[in-house]
Amino acid sequence: MLAVKKIINDPSAVVAESLRGLGLAHADLLEVVDEPAVVVRVDAPVAGKVAVISGGGSGHEPMHGGLVGPGMLDAACPGAVFTSPTPDQVQLAVQRTDGGAGALLIVKNYTGDVLNFETAAELAAAEGTRVESIVIDDDVAVKDSLFTAGRRGVGGTVPLEKIVGAAADRGEDLDGCLAIARRVVANVRSMGLALGAPTVPHVGTPSFELADDEMEVGIGIHGEPGRARMPVENAEGVVARLLTPILEDLPFTEGDRVLLFTNSMGATPLLELYLAHGIAERLLAERGIVVERRLVGPFVTSLEMQGMSLTLLKLDDELRDLWDAPVRTAALRWGC
Amino acid sequence: MLAVKKIINDPSAVVAESLRGLGLAHADLLEVVDEPAVVVRVDAPVAGKVAVISGGGSGHEPMHGGLVGPGMLDAACPGAVFTSPTPDQVQLAVQRTDGGAGALLIVKNYTGDVLNFETAAELAAAEGTRVESIVIDDDVAVKDSLFTAGRRGVGGTVPLEKIVGAAADRGEDLDGCLAIARRVVANVRSMGLALGAPTVPHVGTPSFELADDEMEVGIGIHGEPGRARMPVENAEGVVARLLTPILEDLPFTEGDRVLLFTNSMGATPLLELYLAHGIAERLLAERGIVVERRLVGPFVTSLEMQGMSLTLLKLDDELRDLWDAPVRTAALRWGC
Amino acid sequence: MGCTAEDLAAALRSAAVVVREHRDELVELDRAIGDGDHGENLRRGFDAIVTALDAATPPTPGAVLKLAATTLISKVGGAAGPLYGTALLRASTAVGDAAEIGPAEAVAALEAALGGVVARGKAEPGDKTMVDALTPAVAAATAVDGSLAEVLAAAARAADAGAESTVPLVARKGRASYLGERSAGHLDPGARSTALLLASLAATAAGR
Amino acid sequence: MGCTAEDLAAALRSAAVVVREHRDELVELDRAIGDGDHGENLRRGFDAIVTALDAATPPTPGAVLKLAATTLISKVGGAAGPLYGTALLRASTAVGDAAEIGPAEAVAALEAALGGVVARGKAEPGDKTMVDALTPAVAAATAVDGSLAEVLAAAARAADAGAESTVPLVARKGRASYLGERSAGHLDPGARSTALLLASLAATAAGR
């Protein structure tokens, strides 16, 4: 019998069955295509608009399927749990959403994601569609280097997708969208931490083991262990531990205007998340950094991982206006 | 040192610190008053509108603070974790939101909530405010009886607050709001189940212990154990086990139009929740019950409890239109 | 030698210590058949009573009871807040503005407290609530013809037995009622706290 | 007696069995320094290859390799999908439309496969990836002057040693690189699967 404590049937059918539910829940917004699996905006393709497409392993919901809709993504490509999607999926997403203005692929920087999207871009280009890619690598927990896989793409993906979606929506062409995407990537930084591990359905045991008094700092979103394991700290300690490396990295300095995104990795309740958010706001205020916009909630999750991440995006008027622009998706909605 | 794996500081200050973060995150929507703690719509009181007020123990976020805003609640009274708020909080909420048309208190049926809101209603009436209360008791897991505390209020609270909020918004008077509230309560049923327990900050250990292959069926939202402990089942089994008693209770029958609310108790990821939602939709379709509206996500949570609940509300045109009416809160937003 | 406002304030301070000592026990009892907050609710409430008494001791025992009552009502929440709050409020009224509480006032206060709990909570003996501790306590106190200390000692003993008697019961009121049959085999946290509080008052009275 | 399309199809079916047998081991290795999906990724991919072969066996070994390659690319995802997919695609091109694979074709295919993995993944030996198994395998195969079975046996032995050599390494490519120093002390899952696949091919060749 099923020993794993999950609301699932066959572990290898989890993604397909979940997508079915997503499609039924949000039929006004999106359509779920299967084989290969793609979540497409219900009114795609939108003529003359750049198609904004993302994707990645499943298990990070609401990212990306819950971010499909007017003002954000035209399509999302859900891979197996924690596994990048295949080129076929991306290729189909491009076919279904290209409204003649080309497609921008938003790719989180993981070897698998980069390779599969790369192949898809080649295939799409061969079919005559103009395709550009933006790779996001906002995780300051990973030391960057020319000789490694580089930094991971994590929480910064949500503001990136929102802002690029808005740019495409207001009629920006592919080069314009790409330029804005690059500006977001250049100005966004994140870091996360876990108090408990997620359990992948087809594995059935937690992705890592932590003692009762340990936490993993610098985790990614696939249950991979972090940079360091250390004794648990209180909320003040946790927030400072995430915020300091973020601030030092860009760096963010006095007078900067920012979007602060306080993200739950899944199991951390809103009660704790808002508490952490309040601390982050205070620490930023103390440094003279102006929090102009905020997002708090579980948006870039890692199944039921317990923990949180912070993301900071340096804003200018244009990025702020694009953030504010109307959006209508399952997970993010305002202005309409 | 802090042994409990939570992002908190002093366990007895969790609610106050969390509310601070909530207030900073959503300053456009709400104001957080402390001592006694109340979350108030930023533009309260709204002249001539019935004030819709709810509250309950903390730990169920986004309910209720995340449901404060135009089209839904005028104020929320957050108690200590899993502890009903005090009369002072409710009284202050009434004072801050009464726009001359009186206040409707939405009370979940727990002895503590009922008693404290009752006292508050008396105090408010003594001050000359017209106050009515609606008690919601939608949990079919609890056998109802005149001689017991009766059924609990659980997931049905969200559609109740949304619909009553919309009724108040369109100018319904206190009696009108109460009548609609009664119609919702009469037509809404829920049931929940847990695969894992939450941990209350001031307790530090899980509220109940489950073996690796056990689940609690018929749980409430305060970590209280459920009606029965049984071996874990797959998603088909779980959904049927929740849906059948709900359907039989009202009963819901062929041709009924419903709102289906698939709720995560906290730690159950959206991947699983959508999967369960898809099954529920299929089972309802098989019975000829028409799912006209749906809500999927963690709205009535129990900290990081792993599990889910289903709520079914029988709709008529008016209830559906009230559900569809614009709402602008931290957790629920559409139409504006 | 009755109990003055000062004495009563001191007794409540001692009770607050007892509540702190038994906080975890009450949490555990409530975790088993409720939501695990009873010990913390009373800890919060009695600490607040101490804070309120620190600010100023009211002039009469009745006024002390009233201060304690309103403090519990405004700080505790849950079921225990209004129930214990109402109990003390009614006790305060029963005591009136007497300068001291003697055995007769104590019996009257206990009766009024029970009346208040029943009026608010509508529980009957056997429902597995604090009523199962308070009801025999009132009966025992009424039956004693002796000093305040003797009255309270009898009440405390009976409350303790009453609390123990809740173990086999299936709860019909309060949060434990949701468990149905599974509530049997557990001590009711509110009955236990009632017994603890009466024992503390009795000990204070005996020690004076 | 070279390896025909039928033989290669049979070899891939055997490899699929090996992948299934080692699925959990590969998951465990990947769980330690990655995201725990490598075994399941290859299981899904090789099961899909078997399904594709069930539909029809392509006419030449090169065509079989191409079918396997496109199946992995379209069914696996992750890093392993495109890397193994490209490896097989390049191997297919290297083999051309030869009717049989002999030792020379096998060496050419292995060289092309390695070239494909490096072209896509840009890993160097010592980065703690499948390249650490494949590079010595190609060298060993090239050095052998013998039958197909002998070539593959040498490749498999070298791949196994190469995989073991990844244990002390600090990863510089792939997901394990995020762990920095903490990646040392673990066998790389992709290097292990490369060794397993080559061992399976060698065993099949030896058994014919």
Ligand SMILES: Nc1ncnc2c1ncn2[C@@H]1O[C@H](COP(=O)(O)OP(=O)(O)O)[C@@H](O)[C@H]1O
């Ligand atoms: N209707 C009632 N009448 C009398 N006592 C009650 C009633 N309901 C609950 N109680 C008492 O309250 C206790 C629980 O208090 P507490 O845990 O503080 O509140 P809550 O149940 O709201 O969490 C129970 O153990 C029981 O003794």
Ligand SMILES: Nc1ncnc2c1ncn2[C@@H]1O[C@H](COP(=O)(O)OP(=O)(O)O)[C@@H](O)[C@H]1O
């Ligand atoms: N850049 C690379 N070059 C060669 N091999 C790589 C590279 N990146 C990763 N790998 C191999 O891929 C394996 C992981 O595959 P898999 O777990 O299926 O994909 P993912 O890392 O996307 O989850 C690693 O163990 C490593 O051998």
Ligand SMILES: [Mg+2]
């Ligand atoms: Mg992966």
Ligand SMILES: [Mg+2]
């Ligand atoms: Mg409680």
Ligand SMILES: [Mg+2]
């Ligand atoms: Mg309790």
Ligand SMILES: [Mg+2]
């Ligand atoms: Mg992997």
